[in-house]
Amino acid sequence: MTDNIPRSAIDRRALLSMLALLPVLSAPLVSISASAQTTTSSGALPSWNDGPAKQAILDFVRDTTGPGSPKFVLPEDRIATFDQDGTLWVEHPIYSQFIYCLDRVPAVIKAKPALAKVEPFKTVLSGDREAIAKLPLRGLEEIAIATLSGMTVDEFDAEAKKWLETAKDPRWKRPYTDLTYQPMQDVLSYLRANGYKTYIVTGGGQDFVRMYSDRVYGIPREQVVGSAGETTYGYDKDGKPFLTKEPKVLLNDNNAGKAENIHLMIGRRPHAAFGNSTGDRQMLEYTKAGDGARLSMIVLHDDAQREYAYGPARGLPDTKVGTFTQALYDEAKKDGWTVISMKNDWKKIFSFE
């Protein structure tokens, strides 16, 4: 089922609203942090072509960390936030976390067989890809709620870990966690080497992303801000406490929610923010509106050959996934955000190229 979901057919907003329901894990993955780069700019950002986007990053780091710089930023205030889907890794044609939800449906049916005859589960089980792609928003939400809640933290842990180790992207035939953009890995390393604390701020499920953030990005789980469901504290028959994931959204980390949750979870305005869609607009605005040197950058998916091309900017056709609209492009130009062209600014896309 997973490998053949048609591209672009499932609405981005619909998916985003469903990824809010993942509990935290008690058994963490072993950390393999990205190694620090040199703090000098020579040799920094090796996967970037020379150009205005690379230069904007180098200038920002020089201005905010250089001794004697009038725009010097205290180390404790060096916060950089990154959207994940479409900014740090591939989001097209469908978010990998929603594929996880679809793959979890059979297990949900096994626990509650009566659901097999009820929509939207009936359609998912049919394997009819066209029909799955046409499910209404309410149906997609029901899938997310059913697959991402009602279990303990430990149960979620085991399920998500197993999936992440085995599921593969159909185009590249690799684990989804291999599909991070090497130029953005360069940025994460370069900013950290210059004293920045890097955060993921994602519309996806906070606790799903926490399963791999350290291993994949060198970002510890407490530096992942995402959509999140409520949990409730309870006791098992032996009196041992545990947390259960409830089918209720606590944080919707999209749009204004990104700025609001940065405030809640971090408590400092970022000095740098990276996004790729309208869901990142407020985070980019909020970052850029701060005093001193602020860097807001937005990734334009304009490389159909090496990755994908979507969004209306530069005359590219719009799709339902990745809503980098013309209005957002205009705001970027007006407010001084830097647009990153994958095609022109990135020497390579993936580490395995």
Next chain:
Amino acid sequence: MTDNIPRSAIDRRALLSMLALLPVLSAPLVSISASAQTTTSSGALPSWNDGPAKQAILDFVRDTTGPGSPKFVLPEDRIATFDQDGTLWVEHPIYSQFIYCLDRVPAVIKAKPALAKVEPFKTVLSGDREAIAKLPLRGLEEIAIATLSGMTVDEFDAEAKKWLETAKDPRWKRPYTDLTYQPMQDVLSYLRANGYKTYIVTGGGQDFVRMYSDRVYGIPREQVVGSAGETTYGYDKDGKPFLTKEPKVLLNDNNAGKAENIHLMIGRRPHAAFGNSTGDRQMLEYTKAGDGARLSMIVLHDDAQREYAYGPARGLPDTKVGTFTQALYDEAKKDGWTVISMKNDWKKIFSFE
């Protein structure tokens, strides 16, 4: 008004429920982190008397950080959480944050004069201390909502900063931020020197505590988990974005909320937790229930001479503030939490002694 609020008259739970409404600040205080101590146990915890409580901390650090220890904990999993009021600093006879709320009432009345004739504001303005102490829970909530919401982040910043610089505790005639327990400062430093990341997990307002956590405890604002109100993102007349504090509780960081919000904000089960009341019970249980070496400690206020004595354990009279109940004491003994006697275990209480 502030200096003469009668002791013990305002219910703890009532206060806790009101401290959830503070926005974050964009202009941080300058960091003055506590200096790291040596990682060896000789010379560690200098403000502690030798005894079972001090030994429990030394044993825990040895077991979780010693090379080759069967209970060794990976550095990224070294999380320690601390309740604030009554655990890190004085909470008796009244939480300093609620004094802030009372002190803010005149400014609220100035903005909305009609409130002067309405309860509970009428009573607060009267200065009648007996009457203020007898206000019902609903009245206390109204005071908190009126004084801690309806302003922008920047406005809150300016007000809270000014208050913290000038307000003083009536018994010790010092700023409230001087009233931290030196033995707990020792613990914070000792754990950090051994690779632990220290968090405050408070029923108090997250963003109020973030105003001074770095300067006072060496804990950066993003490592403060507390009760929190919703914020909303908006634009001023020039199109510049800002966040407004809303009169609606998002996170109630008391009781089960402490375990649930540790999950939300940190995403890892602590290996050590410190509290002093029933509001910390679930955090202490959740910590202790983890695998391997876990340390749960609870502060008993049994030193009427150097600080205060309250709580029923050891035959002390109960009061409405600091509900260290007999049931909690029994659970501590049964579950292997370590009780800290301020009188017996602490060589000194404050740094200025």
